Each structure stands twice: as structure tokens, then as C-alpha cells.
Amino acid sequence: MFSIAQIGHKVVQGISCYCGISRSLCSNGNGFSDGFRRIEKYLTGCQKSSNGNFVLNENHEESIDSVGTSGRYEEDEDHQQNVFNRASFLRNAKVGAAMALKVLQQDGPGFDAKTALDKLEIQVSGLLVREVLIGILKNINHANKDRCAKLGYKFFVWSGQKQNYNHTVHTYHLIMQIFSESEEYKAMWRLVDEMTEKGYPVTSCTFNILICTCGEAGVAKKVVERFIKSKSFNFRPFSHSFNAILHSLLAVNQYKLIEWVYQQMLADGHQPDAFTYNILMYTKYRLGKLGQFHRLLDEMGRSGFPPDFHTFNILLHILGKGDKPAAAVDLLNHMKDVGIEPNVLHFTTLIDGLSRAGNMDACKYFFDEMIKQGCEPDVVSYTVMITGHIAVRQFEKAEEMFSEMFDNGKIPNVYTYNAMIRGLCMAEKFEYACLMLKEMESRGCNPNFLVYCTLVSYLRNAGKLSEAHELNDDLSPLHSLQFGGGMGGLQDSQVQLPNSLVFLRLLRICFS
Numbered sequence: 001m002f003s004i005a006q007i008g009h010k011v012v013q014g015i016s017c018y019c020g021i022s023r024s025l026c027s028n029g030n031g032f033s034d035g036f037r038r039i040e041k042y043l044t045g046c047q048k049s050s051n052g053n054f055v056l057n058e059n060h061e062e063s064i065d066s067v068g069t070s071g072r073y074e075e076d077e078d079h080q081q082n083v084f085n086r087a088s089f090l091r092n093a094k095v096g097a098a099m100a101l102k103v104l105q106q107d108g109p110g111f112d113a114k115t116a117l118d119k120l121e122i123q124v125s126g127l128l129v130r131e132v133l134i135g136i137l138k139n140i141n142h143a144n145k146d147r148c149a150k151l152g153y154k155f156f157v158w159s160g161q162k163q164n165y166n167h168t169v170h171t172y173h174l175i176m177q178i179f180s181e182s183e184e185y186k187a188m189w190r191l192v193d194e195m196t197e198k199g200y201p202v203t204s205c206t207f208n209i210l211i212c213t214c215g216e217a218g219v220a221k222k223v224v225e226r227f228i229k230s231k232s233f234n235f236r237p238f239s240h241s242f243n244a245i246l247h248s249l250l251a252v253n254q255y256k257l258i259e260w261v262y263q264q265m266l267a268d269g270h271q272p273d274a275f276t277y278n279i280l281m282y283t284k285y286r287l288g289k290l291g292q293f294h295r296l297l298d299e300m301g302r303s304g305f306p307p308d309f310h311t312f313n314i315l316l317h318i319l320g321k322g323d324k325p326a327a328a329v330d331l332l333n334h335m336k337d338v339g340i341e342p343n344v345l346h347f348t349t350l351i352d353g354l355s356r357a358g359n360m361d362a363c364k365y366f367f368d369e370m371i372k373q374g375c376e377p378d379v380v381s382y383t384v385m386i387t388g389h390i391a392v393r394q395f396e397k398a399e400e401m402f403s404e405m406f407d408n409g410k411i412p413n414v415y416t417y418n419a420m421i422r423g424l425c426m427a428e429k430f431e432y433a434c435l436m437l438k439e440m441e442s443r444g445c446n447p448n449f450l451v452y453c454t455l456v457s458y459l460r461n462a463g464k465l466s467e468a469h470e471l472n473d474d475l476s477p478l479h480s481l482q483f484g485g486g487m488g489g490l491q492d493s494q495v496q497l498p499n500s501l502v503f504l505r506l507l508r509i510c511f512s
Contacts, residue, residue: 089125089127090127092123093123093125093127093128093131094131096120096122096123096128097128097131097132097135099120099122100117100120100122100128100132100155101132101135101136103116103117103120104117104132104136104151104154104155107151107154113151113154113155113158114154114158117155117158124159124162124164124165125165126165126168126170126171128159129155129156129159129165129167129171130170130171130174132155132159133152133155133156133171133174133175133178134174136148136151136152136155136178137152137174137177137178137181140178140181140182145181145182145183146182148178148181148182149178149179149182149184149187152175152178152179153175153178153179153187156171156175169195169200169201169203169205169206172191172194172195172200172206173205173206173209175191176188176191176192176206176209176210177209179191180209180212180213185213185214188209188210188213192206192210196232201232201234202227202230202232202233202234203233203234203235203236204234204235204238204244204245204247204248207223207227207233207244207245207248208248208251208252210223211223211224211248211249211252211254212251212252220254220257221257221260224245224249224257224260224261227241227245228241228242228245228261228264228268238275239273239275240270242261242262242264242265242268242270242276243273243275243276245261246258246261246262246265246276246279246280247275247279249261250279250282250283253286255283255286255287256287258279258280258283259283259287262276262280271303272303273305274300274305274308274311277296277299277300277303277305277311278308278310278311278314280296281293281296281297281300281311281314282314284296285314285318290318297311306338308340309340312331312335312340312342312346313345313346313349315331316328316331316332316346316349316350316353317349317350317352317353318353319331319350319353320349320350320351320352320353320354320355320356320357321353321354321356321357322353322357323354323357323358323359323362325354325359325362325365325366328350328354328366332346332350342373342375343375344370344375344376344377344378344381347366347367347369347370347375347381348370348377348378348380348381348384350366351363351366351367351381351384351385351388352384352388354366354388355384355385355387355388355391356388358391358392360388360389360392360394360397363384363385363388364385367381367385377408377410378410379405379410379411379412379413379416382401382402382404382405382410382412382416383412383413383415383416383419385401386398386401386402386416386419386420386423387415387419389401389423390419390420390422390423390426393426395423395426395427398419398420398423399420402416402420411443411445412440412443412445413445414440414445414446414447414450414451417436417437417439417440417445417447417451418450418451418454420436421433421436421437421451421454421455422454422458424436425454425455425458425459425462426458428462430458430459430462433455433458434455437451437455
């Protein structure tokens with residue numbers, strides 16, 4: 001088996017024989033906590049096939065005649081009326097959903113929720129049902145999960161019985177997610193059976209919900225076997241159902257199952273394509289099977305699928321994590337030679353790997369090189385750099401990158417703040433760490449559980465048990481939103497906070 005440190009020259013040499021590579025960008029990625037996790041986002045992302053934006057084409061140089069002008073006025077009036085109708089529909093659906101949630105909140109012994117919902121006389125639509133189910137889903141916690149599952153299904157049944165309305169696959173998925181969060185596994189499977197009986201397509205999204213839930217329950221393989229045998233499994237936009245299954249398994253890190261499904265795929269007579277090879281190579285890398293990784297890379301080329309956008313992304317991270325910056329330079333140059341321009345994702349992926357290897361000098365080189373080549377760093381790029389500096393205790397440089405983000409108009413996300421809070425705690429600047437927490441809340445960036453754990457853990461390890469306990473008590477209500485608490489999220493802090501400029505100055509003092 002090859003080690004990461006040995007593959008630098010082999011990777012570049014191995015792929016240099018391929019030519020005529022066409023760029024293959026299948027989806028768009030959003031921000032993640034680090035660059036390499038975006039590989040999964042790209043490999044598991046789905047294309048959007050439609051654009052819902054309205055376009056109004058106005059031509060002021062149009063010749064004026066009675067017919068044309070009249071038609072123009074009618075078009076404008078129709079457009080205005082459509083906009084008004086759409087706004088009215090959206091408003092009514094949201095108001096109706098809020099009313100329905102209020103009724104469901106009252107459900108209990110002696111209260112007939114279905115009758116109360118009928119009395120509302122609200123117009124049931126796909127949007128209204130979606131708003132209600134999402135409202136329930138957002139408010140599920142350990143204490144109310146059974147109640148939420150019952151109320152969600154009660155509303156699902158009630159709305160499905162209304163005239164001029166039929167549930168969609170999406171609403172089935174929402175109620176399945178409610179059952180998933182509530183650990184109602186048998187109810188989930190009954191919904192799948194119901195979907196099949198009623199002729200609804202069982203999609204890769206259905207599979208993804210089930211595999212996420214059943215993977216935790218230890219019965220993931222049974223789910224896969226059922227879907228492989230299913231004749232109603234709708235696997236668009238994938239070339240075949242096995243790719244859809246591999247796609248979903250990658251999203252939940254089921255690497256061992258990916259290997260098993262691939263063998264089933266070959267036994268069933270299906271041949272891998274570029275998408276399949278990328279998932280398999282990423283899987284072999286994650287499992288530490290680099291020998292098999294190289295064999296797949298060679299097989300991919302022999303099968304007529306030269307390395308594409310995603311393949312290079314994986315290779316760059318491997319070179320980065322193996323601390324092979326020189327080989328990475330060669331690979332980036334080779335990408336250009338074959339017609340694939342490295343973008344921010346490629347550079348961020350490489351930087352993430354190098355930061356994990358502790359080579360921050362190389363990280364800085366490629367960060368600057370990314371800018372020189374016209375790739376504007378995004379929030380993820382900055383977060384990777386900040387996290388790397390924090391890991392090697394370069395707190396001042398982390399603060400400089402954090403300040404640079406604001407200067408360049410990039411708003412930190414929850415992962416950026418978490419890295420900075422960790423750095424402040426490592427520097428034993430707990431007061432500023434708590435201030436950072438308030439700062440992120442004031443910016444509408446809701447702290448997640450990881451942020452809380454980071455701060456509380458460091459406070460406890462530093463012997464500041466009272467502060468840790470106080471912080472835990474202060475934050476616990478924010479984590480346990482009770483059902484019926486409305487459609488809103490976390491409440492705004494009432495504490496007066498310094499503005500961003502003053503806050504950054506405080507950080508400079510803190511890290512100096």
C-alpha cells in the first residue's frame with residue numbers, strides 16, 4: 001500500500017498521459033467547515049434544472065403604434081396582476097400555516113385538532129403544508145419528539161383529505177424527516193410503502209433520508225438491499241440506480257457500504273462512469289487504501305474517463321495532506337495544460353490538506369497564488385487558513401486573516417467563529433471568547449452545538465467551572481426550542497455590543 005508521502009510524483013506522472021480533458025462541473029457547492037469536505041458536497045450535489053426567477057423584458061425603443069402599445073399595456077397589467085396574486089398567495093399560506101401551528105399546539109385530551117383545523121377555513125396548498133411541517137420539524141427536541149411526530153402525522157392526514165390538494169413527494173419527505181428525528185422508524189417505512197402503493201416515485205432523496213436514519217440504527221445494509229431490488233426507485237438525474245445509491249452513501253460517510261454496492265453494481269452488469277470512479281477513489285482514500293486508489297485512477301483512464309474537475313480536487317488534497325507542495329504546483333500546471341483552470345475550490349482543498357500537514361508557509365503561498373490567478377477567496381478559504389493558524393498556535397496571523405475577511409466583505413460563518421473562539425480559549429482569553437460568541441449572535445450567525453461545546457470545554461479544563469456552568473445555563477434555552485414557540489429562531493441578544501471595528505481592535509489587543 002502506498003503512503004501519502006510517496007504518491008506526489010506518481011500522481012502527477014500518472015495523469016500526465018491523459019489529454020483532451022473536458023471540464024466537468026456537475027454542481028455548485030456551499031461553504032463547509034474546511035475545503036476538503038466540499039469534495040463531498042460536489043460529488044453529492046444535485047443540479048438544479050429550472051430557474052424560478054421572473055424576467056421582465058422592457059424595450060423602450062419599441063415603435064409606437066396602437067396595436068403594439070395596447071399589447072404592451074396588457075402585458076404590463078398581466079405581469080403586475082401575476083406579481084400581486086403571487087404575493088397574496090404567499091402571504092395567505094404563511095398566515096394560514098401560523099394559524100394551523102397554533103391549533104396543533106393546543107392538541108391534547110379533549111381537544112379535537114381536526115375539527116379546529118376545519119374551522120380555520122384555510123386554503124390548503126403545497127406551500128401551506130410545507131410551512132407547517134417545516135415548523136414542526138424545526139422545533140423537535142428530545143422532550144417533545146413523540147408529540148411532534150403525532151401532530152405532524154395528524155396534520156399530514158388532515159391536509160391530504162382536502163379537496164383540490166394532493167400530497168407531493170416533497171411533503172412525504174418532510175413527514176419522513178419528522179419521523180426520522182422522532183425515531184419513529186416503522187412509521188417511516190410505512191410511508192415508503194404508501195408512496196409506492198400510490199404511485200409516487202421513490203427517489204434518491206427518499207433513500208437518503210432512510211439511509212441517514214437507518215445507518216445510525218445499524219440496519220443500513222438492509223435499506224440498500226431493498227432499494228437495489230426496488231423497481232420503483234426513481235434514480236434521476238443519475239445514469240442508473242447504483243450511482244444514486246453511491247451518491248447517498250457518500251453523503252453519510254458509509255464507505256464500507258459503498259465498496260459493497262460497487263461489487264453488486266458490477267455483478268448486475270453495470271459499468272462505472274466518471275461519477276462512479278470519483279466516489280470510489282474518494283472512498284478508497286478515506287479508508288486509507290491508496291494502492292486501490294491508484295489502480296482505480298489508472299482504470300478510469302483506460303476506460304475512457306480522464307481525470308475531471310472532481311478527480312483533480314481529490315488529488316490536490318492528497319498531495320496537500322502528504323505535504324507535497326512541489327508536486328501540487330506540477331499538478332496545478334498540468335490542469336491548465338489539459339484545459340481545466342483551477343478555481344477557488346481546488347486551491348482551498350489543497351490549502352486544507354497542507355494545513356492539516358502543518359505547513360502554513362505553503363498554505364500562505366497557495367493562498368496568495370490563488371489571488372494572483374484571479375480566484376477570489378471565499379469564506380471557506382479564509383476559514384481554512386484561520387483554522388490552520390489556530391492549530392499551530394499562530395494566533396496573531398489568525399486574527400489578521402479574520403480582519404482581512406471583513407476588509408474584503410466576507411462575513412464569517414459559524415465555523416470561522418468556532419475556530420476563533422477555540423484560538424481565544426487556547427490563548428486563555430476567555431473573556432474575549434465570550435465576547436466573540438455575543439458578536440456572532442449579533443450578526444445573525446446562530447451558534448451551533450460545536451461552538452458551545454468548544455467554549456464550555458475550555459472553560460472547564462481551565463478550572464473555570466462556575467463560568468462554564470453559567471454559560472451552559474445561559475445557552476441551554478436556545479438549544480431546546482419548545483414546540484409552539486413560533487416560526488422564529490434564536491432571540492436577539494439584549495446586550496449592547498461593540499461594533500465590528502471596535503471588536504477587531506479588541507482582538508488585536510487580545511492576541512498581542
